[in-house]
Amino acid sequence: MIGLIQRVMQASVIVAGQTVGSIDNGLLVLLGVEQDDDEIKSAELARKVCHYRVFADSDGKTNLNVSQAGGELLVVSQFTLCADTHKGLRPGFSKAAEPELAKQLYQQFCQQCEAFGLRVATGEFGADMQVGLVNDGPMTFWLQV
Numbered sequence: 734m735i736g737l738i739q740r741v742m743q744a745s746v747i748v749a750g751q752t753v754g755s756i757d758n759g760l761l762v763l764l765g766v767e768q769d770d771d772e773i774k775s776a777e778l779a780r781k782v783c784h785y786r787v788f789a790d791s792d793g794k795t796n797l798n799v800s801q802a803g804g805e806l807l808v809v810s811q812f813t814l815c816a817d818t819h820k821g822l823r824p825g826f827s828k829a830a831e832p833e834l835a836k837q838l839y840q841q842f843c844q845q846c847e848a849f850g851l852r853v854a855t856g857e858f859g860a861d862m863q864v865g866l867v868n869d870g871p872m873t874f875w876l877q878v
Contacts, residue, residue, distance in 0.1 A: 734764070734765070734766055734767060734770040734774045734775060734777075734778045734838070734842075734877070734878055735764070735765035735766075735767070735814045735815065735875070735876070735877050736762050736763070736764055736765075736778050736781070736782050736875075736876040736877075737762070737763040737765075737811070737814060737873065737874070737875055737876075738760050738761070738762050738763075738782055738785065738787070738873070738874050738876060739760065739761045739763075739866060739868050739871070739872065739873045739874075740759075740760060740787050740788065740868065740869045740870055740871075740872035740873075741756070741758070741759060741760065741761050741807075741866045741867055741868055741869055742757070742758060742867040742868075742869045743755070743756065743757050743758075743866065743867050744756055744759075744761040744807045744864070744865065744866035744867070745807070745864070745865050745866075746807065746809055746854075746855075746856040746857070746862050746863070746864050746865075747862065747863040747864075747865070748856070748857045748860045748861070748862055748863075749860075753855070753856060753857050753862075754807055754809075754854035754855050754856055755807065755854060756804075756805040756806065756807045756852075756854050757805070758802065758803065758804045758805070758869075759799055759802075759804030759805035759806055759807065760782065760787075760799050760804060760805075760806050760807070761806075761807050761809070761864070761866050762782055762806055762807065762808045762809070763809050763811040763814060764808055764809065764810055764811060764814075764839055764842060765810075765811055765812060765813070765814025765815045765829070766810070766812070766815070766829070766830040766834065766835040766838045766839060767815050767828050767829060767830055768828060768829070768830050768831075768834075770830060770834070770838055771838075772838070772841060774838075774878045775838045775841050775842045775845060776845055777878045778842065778876060778878045779842050779845035779846050779848075779849070780845075780849075781876055781878065782799075782806070782846065782876060783798065783799060783800065783806075783846055783849040783851060784798045784849075785798060785799075785874070785876065786798050787799075787872055787874065788801065788802035788804065789802075799851065800849065800850060800851055804851075805851060805852040805853070805854065806846055806851050806852070806853045806854070807853075807854045807855070807856075808839070808842065808843050808846070808853055808854070808855050808856070809855070809856035809862065809864055810835065810836075810839045810856060810858045810859070812826065812829045812830075812835065813826075815828045815829035815830075816828075816829075832859060835858075836858045836859070839858055840858075843855055
C-alpha cells in the first residue's frame with residue numbers, strides 16, 4: 734500500500750464540477766492499493782500517516798504530526814501510484830488491486846485514520862477527479878508498507 738503525502742495549506746477535490754472534499758491545514762494523501770495489500774497493511778499505513786512528523790513545532794523543527802498541528806486529512810484514491818514504470822514509455826498497472834479490493838481498503842484506511850481522531854475528507858473512488866492543493870514547504874513524502 735502506498736501513501737504519497739503532501740503537507741498542504743489547503744486542498745480540494747472536484748468531481749463533475751462539484752467540490753466533494755476539502756481541507757485547510759493538513760495532509761493530502763494520495764492512496765495506491767496494490768494486489769497484495771490487506772487490512773494489516775491498511776492499518777499500518779494509517780498509523781504511519783497519522784503519526785508522521787512533518788509539521789513544525791514552536792522551534793521550527795518538524796516534530797509534530799497532523800493531529801498535533803491541528804490538521805486534517807484529504808484522502809484521494811490514486812491507482813496510478815501502483816504503476817510499473819521500469820520498462821518502455823507506457824506505465825503498466827498489473828500491480829494495482831482490483832477495484833473491489835481497492836475500494837474496500839481505501840474506505841478502511843479512511844476509517845482507521847478517523848479512529849485516530851482526525852477529520853478525514855475524501856475524493857470519490859473511481860471518479861474522474863480534479864485535485865487542487867497549495868503544498869506547504871513544499872513537503873511531499875512517499876510512504877509504503
